[in-house]
Amino acid sequence: MTNLAPVLLVEDNELNRDMLVRRLNRAGIEVIVAGDGQQALDAMVSAQPRVVLMDMNLPVLDGWTACRRAREDQRISHIPIIALTAHAMESDRLNALQAGCDDYATKPVDFPGLLIKIEKLTRA
């Protein structure tokens, strides 16, 4: 069963956010957006996205914290999160996974790879 709920993109940089929205839309994926960690948690509760793409460097509430909180919240703990990590640094990825992310993609993201990750996490 394919989950048809939208994908939530959490990104504070509007240039990069618009780009990803456009690319995802072009790939036939509906996207909703949030600009910081708190907005992200709110949107997860209200929209129940099928997967969250979350930048880690976020204002108000950073991605790692938002991710940990999402995992403690029963209403949204089941929603998979793909961390968009800023640097190709091993520690960033580990931090993201430790915070409860299901997968990660390093920025600038390899878009086809990202599509596969989304597909993988929302299948079954």
Next chain:
Amino acid sequence: MTGSNQTTTQTSDLLLRALVELRDTFAATQEQLSADSLDDFSRLFEGGRRLETMLARAAADIDNHDLMNIFAAIRGYAELLQEDLGEQQVQLSDSLARLLQALQSAQPGSGKPRDSGDKRVIESEPGYILAVDDLKENRELVARNLSRIGHFVVTAASGEEALRALEQSDVDVVLLDLLMPGMDGREVLRRIKEHPDWRATPVIVISGQQDMDGIIECIEAGADDYLFKPFNQVLLQARIKAGIERKRWHDREEQYRQQLERNEKFIRATFGRYLSDEIVTDILERPEGLELGGDLRRVTIMMSDIRGFTTLSEHLAPAQVVTLLNRYLGAMTDIIMAHQGTIDEFIGDAILAVFGAPQHRDDDADRAVSCALEMQAAMAHINEVNAAEGLPVIKTGIALNTGDVIAGNIGSERRSKYGFVGHAMNVTSRIEDLTAGGGILVSDSTLKSLKGDFQVGDCQELKVKGIEESIVVHQILGSAP
């Protein structure tokens, strides 16, 4: 990013230059673009402007996170546009490719090139690729990636579809996902490797990292290569290239083999009418044997013709003559070949055959005599058929002589044939002149060469023009009682 660094400055320059170039190309071609692409371009250039502003600042003032995001956005639009424009806008695609390359080398926070961002393109002969995957996204991803570098990609969403695609076209490489509902990749692989026409088509299997056992199983079942999901695009291109080369190599080999087979068939069909299988095989195996030249051999020569044929044919229609001749020569040819004789030529109704060349056997003379007897015996049936069709009864005379001849390819470079020359040939011809219809005359030398017993009749002496001594000929009446 350390802006003071010399290398970084250079790569930033490269990046800015790439942006300027892209703007120029865009300005020249924008009328041809779709609204979507125009929008993408305007956003890309907006990113470019921000990047320029940012890079103009002092290094210490640059926010790495912002810079990285701008890079990411520009790259994202460039990739998106490259996918959308593809080969329709070659110039723009080239400019985009250069921009992506510049981004790659200027990318902040990445000292070494990243795998997934690798924009190298593997140059390859274009191929016909069948991508089998039940996931639409994966099929499209592969199709985009491979068609961008010139391959022709067809996709199949299931094992069944894959087999249909294979039936319809000559596929160079199959890219096969293992995990599919219905007929899975293993079964598709098995069927490909069992099919005589598909067996040589390279198969690259794709599976998740966790399915190492599945991959090993497939390699054992005949898969040529494998990739783990999610796979690196450059690696995919490289493996596709290797697959295509393997297939092309096999195709060329197959073509060459078929050409050889055709040549051999042609040679057999052409020469097989005159030469026994052995000579043809000999020629095929030793083509140097076709060089002009020959050697001295002791052979038994056979000459035969239809008595009074010239007179006979004057009273017949041309078509009847041909029917008569073909029937006679056809039957005689079969008998001569069955006795391993070499038919040198037909001259009208006359047959010249040789026993003992190109291959000598101890019973050459015996086979020649047996052959002659069988030829005479066959005349009864030929005449029966002739009579039924209102054709005249014919009689043949056969002369045999054993002697030394030069056997080989005689003639000019343009036209030569395996043939025989020598005095023994002339002698045979003289004996033939003496032979009565239905009779067989053999020279003394042939008689002396015989190992088996035959019923021998009268002998007579024959004066041959051009030679001093006369020769003795004997009548052969039948095989030993």
